[in-house]
Amino acid sequence: xxxxxxxxxxxxxxxxxxxxxxxxxxxxxxxxxxxxxxxxxxxxxxxxxxxxxxxxxxxxxxxxxxxxxxxxxxxxxxxxxxxxxxxxxxxxxxxxxxxxxxxxxxxxxxxxxxxxxxxxxxxxxxxxxxxxxxxxxxxxxxxxxxxxxxxxxxxxxxxxxxxxxxxxxxxxxxxxxxxxxxxxxxx
Amino acid sequence: xxxxxxxxxxxxxxxxxxxxxxxxxxxxxxxxxxxxxxxxxxxxxxxxxxxxxxxxxxxxxxxxxxxxxxxxxxxxxxxxxxxxxxxxxxxxxxxxxxxxxxxxxxxxxxxxxxxxxxxxxxxxxxxxxxxxxxxxxxxxxxxxxxxxxxxxxxxxxxxxxxxxxxxxxxxxxxxxxxxxxxxxxxxxxxxxxxxxxxxxxxxxxxxxxxxxxxxxxxxxxxxxxxxxxxxxxxxxxxxxxxxxxxxxxxxxxxxxxxxxxxxxxxxxxxxxxxxxxxxxxxxxxxxxxxxxxx
Numbered sequence: 253x254x255x256x257x258x259x260x261x262x263x264x265x266x267x268x269x270x271x272x273x274x275x276x277x278x279x280x281x282x283x284x285x286x287x288x289x290x291x292x293x294x295x296x297x298x299x300x301x302x303x304x305x306x307x308x309x310x311x312x313x314x315x316x317x318x319x320x321x322x323x324x325x326x327x328x329x330x331x332x333x334x335x336x337x338x339x340x341x342x343x344x345x346x347x348x349x350x351x352x353x354x355x356x357x358x359x360x361x362x363x364x365x366x367x368x369x370x371x372x373x374x375x376x377x378x379x380x381x382x383x384x385x386x387x388x389x390x391x392x393x394x395x396x397x398x399x400x401x402x403x404x405x406x407x408x409x410x411x412x413x414x415x416x417x418x419x420x421x422x423x424x425x426x427x428x429x430x431x432x433x434x435x436x437x438x439x
Numbered sequence: 440x441x442x443x444x445x446x447x448x449x450x451x452x453x454x455x456x457x458x459x460x461x462x463x464x465x466x467x468x469x470x471x472x473x474x475x476x477x478x479x480x481x482x483x484x485x486x487x488x489x490x491x492x493x494x495x496x497x498x499x500x501x502x503x504x505x506x507x508x509x510x511x512x513x514x515x516x517x518x519x520x521x522x523x524x525x526x527x528x529x530x531x532x533x534x535x536x537x538x539x540x541x542x543x544x545x546x547x548x549x550x551x552x553x554x555x556x557x558x559x560x561x562x563x564x565x566x567x568x569x570x571x572x573x574x575x576x577x578x579x580x581x582x583x584x585x586x587x588x589x590x591x592x593x594x595x596x597x598x599x600x601x602x603x604x605x606x607x608x609x610x611x612x613x614x615x616x617x618x619x620x621x622x623x624x625x626x627x628x629x630x631x632x633x634x635x636x637x638x639x640x641x642x643x644x645x646x647x648x649x650x651x652x653x654x655x656x657x658x659x660x661x662x663x664x665x666x667x668x669x670x671x672x673x674x675x676x677x678x679x680x681x682x683x684x685x686x687x688x689x690x691x692x693x694x695x696x697x698x699x700x701x702x703x704x705x706x707x708x709x710x711x712x713x714x715x716x717x718x719x720x721x722x723x724x725x726x727x728x729x730x731x732x733x
Binding site: 350 | 486500637640
């Protein structure tokens with residue numbers, strides 16, 4: 253190869269690395285947004301997020317609420333005529349946004365964090381602990397008492413375990429998390 | 440024929456009746472499952488949203504557990520677990536660099552030879568003939584809307600088990616039970632999945648459209664195979680009713696509960712008393728049919 257150097261933005265390089273694909277294949281047909289279940293709830297449509305990347309407006313994409321509202325349903329990915337995996341781009345953008353400290357939708361972020369904490373602590377998801385940790389971390393959102401009406405029914409029906417189930421390999425899972433975070437340097 | 444079983448966290452909690460009904464039905468069909476030893480959470484649907492390598496390492500641990508146990512296949516009834524286990528194995532086999540990273544975290548090797556199937560594929564394997572043969576109750580009075588949701592059919596490049604837009608595999612099994620699968624429009628529309636707690640308003644709006652479309656097509660019940668979809672479609676009907684007092688109820692059943700009904704198993708043995716939307720009326724008709732036959 254010649255000594256031709258591309259002057260790619262490091263953020264774009266990271267996005268392409270995380271997604272193993274190139275946003276330039278997108279010709280903005282909008283099919284992703286047409287089928288997107290959260291389109292009605294997000295200010296910016298999914299195809300706009302790709303457009304931001306194409307135009308080099310990475311910060312706009314990373315600060316968008318859309319990436320947090322994405323339900324990972326894969327409808328966009330399934331329907332894209334260019335076979336661009338948009339759901340994977342949304343995953344990558346969330347990961348990069350966290351790295352940069354942007355969390356435009358704190359509710360979703362806190363839910364994910366509380367969920368992962370259950371796995372790290374017990375090896376399995378512990379629903380009661382998840383709801384507790386999520387609600388406590390998100391106390392400002394006034395959702396603390398939401399779902400309190402269904403919780404007793406769930407307990408009665410045996411659908412919510414009172415105590416977490418700790419797996420035997422709990423230590424190994426904890427070690428895995430630690431090793432991963434030590435390497436990556438984030439929380 | 441022993442198949443590896445990965446129940447996943449939901450089947451120990453909010454989706455308990457999926458586990459109960461599956462095991463009860465398998466007893467009557469004379470097939471056995473072997474649970475993956477000391478399985479751990481697959482990370483769905485949080486890990487992949489925030490953390491790439493970890494989101495692969497979590498499902499991968501279960502692949503190594505199954506491998507080390509000598510299993511050749513895993514059946515994961517939860518659509519999210521199924522999707523994560525399948526796509527993790529597939530993407531690790533395609534990307535050696537990430538595979539090495541994951542193996543370093545796991546301190547174990549992935550061989551990539553496991554067959555990973557969902558609950559529909561599992562019943563295909565057992566054979567619809569077996570359901571027909573063991574069927575005790577006529578369910579021809581029951582109109583069923585088969586709901587696939589997202590993760591069961593949308594597998595990306597990890598594979599394909601049914602059409603992503605117009606799947607029909609669940610209908611084939613429902614037809615074997617004698618119930619009538621209906622045509623409708625929201626088979627694969629998203630219910631909002633994991634936003635159930637963080638954005639209940641979104642889930643409420645999405646599930647209302649799904650429920651309304653099923654009822655507009657004369658469905659008596661919705662049948663599905665995903666615990667996350669179940670809790671959204673069943674439990675969130677309570678939220679919808681709060682905001683829309685005229686909203687009609689529709690029971691939401693796991694595929695295994697419907698099969699169990701056809702096999703003549705009592706509702707409580709199938710865990711059908713654990714739903715938020717009452718299934719009593721359905722079970723009463725089931726019992727009447729049972730009596731009539733005797």
